[in-house]
Amino acid sequence: MIRTQGEIARGQAAEEPVIRLMNVWKEFGDNEVFRDLTLEFRRAATTVVLGPSGVGKSVMLKLILGLLKPDRGRIYIDGTDTTDLSERDLAPIRMRFGMVFQGAALFDFLPVRENVAFALREHKRLGEDEVERIVREKLALVDLAGTEDLWPEELSGGMKKRVGLARALAMDPEVILYDEPTTGLDPVTADTINEMILKCQRELKTTSIVVTHDMASAYKVGDRLVMLHEGRIIADGTPDQMRANGDARVQRFVRGDASLSGGRGNE
Amino acid sequence: MPIGRTIANVGRYVADQVEGLGRFGVFAGQMFRWLVTDATRWRLLRPQLYQVGVRSLPVVVITGAFVGMVLAAQSYKQFEAIGRASWVGAVINVSVVKELGPVLAGVMLAGMVGGALAAELGTMKVTEQVDALRALGADPIKHLVVPRFLATFLMIPFLTVYCDFVGILGGYLVAWSYGVDTHEYWMHSADVIENFDIFSGVLKSTFFGAAIALVSCYKGFQSRQGAYGVGMAALEAFVSSFVAILVLDFFIVLLLNGVYDLVWGRVGVFL
Numbered sequence: 001m002i003r004t005q006g007e008i009a010r011g012q013a014a015e016e017p018v019i020r021l022m023n024v025w026k027e028f029g030d031n032e033v034f035r036d037l038t039l040e041f042r043r044a045a046t047t048v049v050l051g052p053s054g055v056g057k058s059v060m061l062k063l064i065l066g067l068l069k070p071d072r073g074r075i076y077i078d079g080t081d082t083t084d085l086s087e088r089d090l091a092p093i094r095m096r097f098g099m100v101f102q103g104a105a106l107f108d109f110l111p112v113r114e115n116v117a118f119a120l121r122e123h124k125r126l127g128e129d130e131v132e133r134i135v136r137e138k139l140a141l142v143d144l145a146g147t148e149d150l151w152p153e154e155l156s157g158g159m160k161k162r163v164g165l166a167r168a169l170a171m172d173p174e175v176i177l178y179d180e181p182t183t184g185l186d187p188v189t190a191d192t193i194n195e196m197i198l199k200c201q202r203e204l205k206t207t208s209i210v211v212t213h214d215m216a217s218a219y220k221v222g223d224r225l226v227m228l229h230e231g232r233i234i235a236d237g238t239p240d241q242m243r244a245n246g247d248a249r250v251q252r253f254v255r256g257d258a259s260l261s262g263g264r265g266n267e
Numbered sequence: 268m269p270i271g272r273t274i275a276n277v278g279r280y281v282a283d284q285v286e287g288l289g290r291f292g293v294f295a296g297q298m299f300r301w302l303v304t305d306a307t308r309w310r311l312l313r314p315q316l317y318q319v320g321v322r323s324l325p326v327v328v329i330t331g332a333f334v335g336m337v338l339a340a341q342s343y344k345q346f347e348a349i350g351r352a353s354w355v356g357a358v359i360n361v362s363v364v365k366e367l368g369p370v371l372a373g374v375m376l377a378g379m380v381g382g383a384l385a386a387e388l389g390t391m392k393v394t395e396q397v398d399a400l401r402a403l404g405a406d407p408i409k410h411l412v413v414p415r416f417l418a419t420f421l422m423i424p425f426l427t428v429y430c431d432f433v434g435i436l437g438g439y440l441v442a443w444s445y446g447v448d449t450h451e452y453w454m455h456s457a458d459v460i461e462n463f464d465i466f467s468g469v470l471k472s473t474f475f476g477a478a479i480a481l482v483s484c485y486k487g488f489q490s491r492q493g494a495y496g497v498g499m500a501a502l503e504a505f506v507s508s509f510v511a512i513l514v515l516d517f518f519i520v521l522l523l524n525g526v527y528d529l530v531w532g533r534v535g536v537f538l
Binding site for chain 2: 062065067087090091092094095097099101102103105106107108109118119122123167
């Protein structure tokens with residue numbers, strides 16, 4: 001089949017990773033988090049980054065958004081080097097992202113409506129009716145219609161995460177970053193969040209990066225699973241490939257079995 | 268090598284202090300840039316005005332009233348001993364209007380508002396709300412610091428006037444209870460207090476307000492993780508604001524004395 005120039009260009013754009021971390025090093029004091037980390041995230045896929053607590057999963061999301069700067073290495077968003085951009089230059093790039101924080105990070109000085117509307121009011125000149133319509137639409141998407149007037153302290157943990165997701169979706173982002181979306185939730189609520197992630201993926205066709213140590217969540221939402229260990233990637237593949245991975249460190253983590261040997265390979 | 272280690276520690280301490288000062292300078296510069304280029308929105312400023320102005324008023328009023336009363340109780344005996352009891356009002360009112368009103372309003376604000384600002388912003392930092400603002404393409408200094416700075420800067424002159432008023436009233440009530448003649452009390456007060464005294468007290472309170480807001484917001488943003496980190500940020504905010512008020516007070520007094528001498532031609536104490 002002969003493809004037109006436009007189709008070829010679109011195909012190349014689709015194949016080009018939306019985010020690329022190149023030879024990234026990051027340390028906090030004596031704690032070396034990343035050592036020469038190189039990782040790419042493909043468009044319109046859900047990539048789950050796994051690893052034990054403290055391995056730097058959340059740090060990776062903050063590096064992508066420019067909330068933290070790498071000590072060495074480069075970060076590219078759609079081929080543009082964003083590593084050294086100022087806060088002002090990063091603002092338009094960040095508007096293409098939505099981030100769901102581990103503790104939801106809802107602004108506790110604003111009610112739910114204003115939390116969800118925050119970026120709309122900050123970046124778009126919309127009428128009050130239009131803002132209200134978008135807020136209702138996004139809250140309905142996360143099954144929280146009618147909660148507009150509640151305050152963050154009136155919400156349960158699961159509701160907070162869903163409002164955080166609605167806030168992240170308000171600007172119709174191309175990429176959604178989820179930081180431990182199911183941590184601290186009961187299994188049923190955690191599964192509700194997983195369903196939300198899948199629903200957003202299905203309906204909005206976004207690129208999603210989920211960092212978690214919840215394997216049930218990872219298997220359910222992930223197209224691709226990446227495992228970090230001591231600042232490096234030790235496994236990268238589909239959920240089935242991860243299950244079948246022979247590295248004892250991977251098996252120890254995915255099976256949640258501390259009695260397994262933590263060394264490399266099948267030893 | 269204990270001497271070498273000591274020199275290294277001193278050097279590290281000095282370097283840390285200089286670095287901290289530089290960070291504070293950058294922080295203050297960013298705050299003033301946002302203040303000039305993008306004034307805060309009413310919906311962000313209004314709750315801060317309420318928090319700083321209305322919520323602080325009772326404490327400031329109580330403090331002012333008791334300071335006026337204590338001054339009267341302490342001074343009355345001295346003035347009575349030299350047969351000048353009716354002059355007690357002049358001393359009380361000059362002290363309150365020029366120094367105690369603005370300084371005590373500032374100190375109370377440093378304790379109430381400064382500590383609360385640092386704790387609030389520190390908590391927002393450790394709960395990632397500050398990162399969430401940045402992730403949404405918003406500037407935390409513009410959204411969190413500018414409204415708090417403006418509210419403190421705008422409200423402290425009013426609080427100072429309230430503090431002055433109740434201080435004067437409290438002093439008068441105590442003097443009156445000692446039998447001081449009301450007419451002479453106010454006449455001597457009016458003879459001594461000039462408009463410039465009232466103006467200078469209110470003017471310097473705006474500097475105290477600016478210092479409290481800047482220092483406290485900065486300490487909040489520098490807060491370390493956990494309850495201890497936030498608690499320390501609140502404590503450091505109060506102590507630093509308190510010291511800043513006293514240091515600023517001294518230099519503003521020198522400056523205002525100079526201005527007074529320049530305009531009215533009277534030689535000041537320090538210049």
